[in-house]
Structure formats: C-alpha cells, structure tokens
Amino acid sequence: MEEKALEILNLFNEAGYEAYIVGGYVRDYLLNRKTNDIDICTSATPKEILSLFDSVIVSDTQYGSVVIAYKGYKFDVTTFRKEIKYESNRRPVKIKYIRDIKKDLLRRDFTINTLCMNRKKEVLDILNIKEDLDNRILRTVGNPRYRIKEDSLRILRCIRFATLLDFEVEPKTKHFLSKYGYLLKDLSGSRKKEELDKIFSSKNNIKGKNLLIELNLTNVLNINKLNSITLCTDLIGIWCQLEVDDIFPFTRVEKEQMQLLRKLLTYDKLDNYLLYKYGLYLCTVYADIKGLSKRKLNTEYQNLKIQSRKDIDFSGRDIASSLKLKPGKYIRDIMDDIEKKILEGKLNNSQKDIESYVIKTYKNTKLL
DSSP states (O other), rough: HHHHHHHHHHHHTTTTOOOEEEHHHHHHHHHTTOOOOOOEEEOOHHHHHHOSSOEEEEEEGGGGGGEETTTTTEEEEEOOEEEEEEEEETTEEEEEOOSSSHHHHTTSSSSSGEEEEEEEEEEEETOOOOHHHHHHOOOOOOOHHHHHHHOOOHHHHHHHHHHHHHHEEHHHHHHHHHHHGGGGGSOOOOHHHHHHHHTSTTTTTHHHHHHHHHOOOOOTTTTTTGGGGGOOOOHHHHHHHHOOOOTTTOOOHHHHHHHHHHHTTTTTSSOOHHHHHHHHHHHHHHHHTTTOOHHEEEEEEESSSSSSGSSSSSSSHHHHHHOOOOOOOOHHHHHHHHHHHTTTTTOOHHHHHHHHHHHHHHTTTTTO
C-alpha cells in the first residue's frame, strides 16, 4: 500500500502539485509500528484532483476531501487548507484552500501528527517537532486552549494516542483536556464510543482508564463506574461492567451478550453446566474478569460431554414416545434435566441410558 501511495505522490508532483503522506502513517513509520492508514495531502484542489485520476470518489469537497481509488487501494486525499471558523466545537464550517503545506500543518491537532513523507520516502519535519516524537510527548499544535476548544473530539483522540502509543501528555495540553471536558456532552454517542472502544481495547488500556479518571471525564462521558471495573481484553466485558447499554449505541446482539454476562458474573465459580449454558465466549470473558486461566477453561469446555442440545442422543419426540404421551411443554423441563445430568456425569449420553432414565424418573410423574 505504501508503494502505491508513493506512486500517487509522484503523479501529483509530475502534474505540478505538491503532495505528501501526512499524519499517523508517518508517525507510526518512525515508531516502527505497522499501519495501513495512509492519508495524503496535496496543493491540488478537489476539482484538480478529479481531472488527474480516473477513479475518484467525492467524499466532501466542501472541506477539500476526496477518495482516490488506485490499483486496488483507496486513499483519503485532502487539499491544503486553512480552517477559518468552527461550529459547535467540532466541525469547521468555513475553510480556505491554500498552497502552503506549512500553514496546512498548523491547523492540525497534535505535533506528532504533522510529520510528512515525500515521494522519495523522505520524512519532512516542517514544524520542527520531531523532538516531541523522540521524547514520546503529546502536545497540541499551537495553543491548546484554542486547539482543543475548537474540536472537542481531540480530547478523546489525545487520550487514545497516549494510550496506544504509551506517550505522556504535556502539562498545558493536559490542563485544557480537563478544562474543556464538558464539551464532550455535545459529542455524538457514536463518536465517543468509537474513541473509547480504541482506548479500552488497547493492551495499555490501564493508562487510558487512569487518564479518563485523572482528567475528570467519567461523569461527562457517563462512565461513572470506570474506577471500579476490572479491565479485561474484551470490549463486551468492559462495557458490560460500565452498564451503559442505553447510553451508547450498541447492537441488539451486544446488548444481549452484556445482559447474559452480568448474570454469569453473579456466580462465584463456573461449573460444567454454566460453561455449557453460557458458551465458551462469555465464559472466557468471565475468566478474564475474574483472573482465571482461559487456557484451562478452554480445555474444560472441549471436554464437556455435550456442547449443545443437538449433541444429546435423545430428542423431544423420543421423550414423548418413551412416556407414551403427546408432545407438550413437559418436554422442555425433562430435556433440561437430561442436560444437567449428562453434564454432571450422572447420566451417559446414549439413547438406551437416557430412555431408561426418562421412563424410570417420569413415567409415574404427573406432568404439566
């Protein structure tokens, strides 16, 4: 993908325009982090870009953004611009196209995201900020008072970068992250969740958790239980403990999983029946939260006599036939009993043994 991006830069340059890979890709390249998130900036306007490439998807020409489809890859491309006015502490509503890369970089969020790469794969430090990258420091471009207030999403982006990269936030920047934290109230739930997902799913999520608490952001983000939860490697496990199902956008399946996990977490330990009933995934999350061995749990699951009702060598029809009754609601109760007995090792999973057990146990029982 990098090779194709460099080819695009070359095409821009041959047509007389400046063009660079900018931001996260260059930062991660210098940090030896693998990434395929390549953004390109250029002096060419969207109209000029459309005339240069055969396959261009108009993304948002009002803000100088298009997507170039090139040799099987897609690249976000933005025109050098100056943002003149922001609306609702989030989105620029007035911009001006410019031809100066330095002025374009001065509008960006954090210094570590202003490094550029040219078509020769040379890294350009136009704002002389590489020291921040070398010292693993997060700092806004320009005065943090204005840079953070103009776009409240930068508060969470900063915490995300600090978490994923294990960087420290420069004191002045940190002060205004907290000072303007109230602005996050107006940020959409989906945008907040998107950033929090990245923070919580990081191997370094303890740092993100501590920053959110230190900066007093838990209340404005409606994650007041953050201080008391047990961090784990699974997002469902974290969101389940935060209990914000109706505050953030979750799918129906995610909500069902969180509800089941909460029930599972009320048990002090797992037995074969719980492992069977809740399944390997939820039980693995349980083990992660409880500090149990997931490898051991997986072995126990693989050794279960049955892993689903389909594995039982006896059907509802077999139950009715054995008892010489018409099928009814009683079948479910008897099947539940059979499941437990097999899982507890008190009944062999064979048609002959199960039939004998059913007749002996239920033949003379009044069934509802």
